[in-house]
Amino acid sequence: LADFKKRGVNIIAVSMDTHEQAAESRRDWQLDGLNIGFGLTTEEAVQWELFISGYRNPLGVDEVFSQPGLFLIRPDRTIYSIFLQSSEFARPNMDQILAAIDFIIPDSSE
Numbered sequence: 001l002a003d004f005k006k007r008g009v010n011i012i013a014v015s016m017d018t019h020e021q022a023a024e025s026r027r028d029w030q031l032d033g034l035n036i037g038f039g040l041t042t043e044e045a046v047q048w049e050l051f052i053s054g055y056r057n058p059l060g061v062d063e064v065f066s067q068p069g070l071f072l073i074r075p076d077r078t079i080y081s082i083f084l085q086s087s088e089f090a091r092p093n094m095d096q097i098l099a100a101i102d103f104i105i106p107d108s109s110e
Contacts (some may be wrong), residue, residue: 001033003094007101016040016065040066051086070097072104080104 004011014037015022022038025031045052045066054064070083070092081100083092 003098004101007098007105009101011035012037014038014040016042016045042066049082049084051084053088072097072101 001011012035013031015025017025017038019038022036026034026036042052042064048066048069048071050069051067052064053067054062057063067087068085068091071079072081074080085091
């Protein structure tokens with residue numbers, strides 16, 4: 001997180017989780033300092049072109065969630081780059097994302 005902040009990059013993590021689930025994730029994963037949004041709807045996830053998955057939990061309730069997406073958004077709010085995941089593993093390498101930021105924003109690592 002600090003490496004992104006020193007480059008002037010703001011980060012927010014958004015999910016379809018409830019407020020309670022987001023708070024639990026913040027606590028369990030020690031995500032202090034990370035802006036966390038929650039309550040993304042299926043319709044909003046589809047608008048962002050995220051892959052939607054589902055499963056039946058042990059209580060027999062169908063659960064729907066979005067797979068991860070990483071968006072680099074310019075200050076003018078246009079999208080520079082999108083990384084979409086169609087499964088729950090194989091995330092983008094953050095060192096490579098930082099290198100891309102250094103490429104597109106000269107002198108951003110100083």
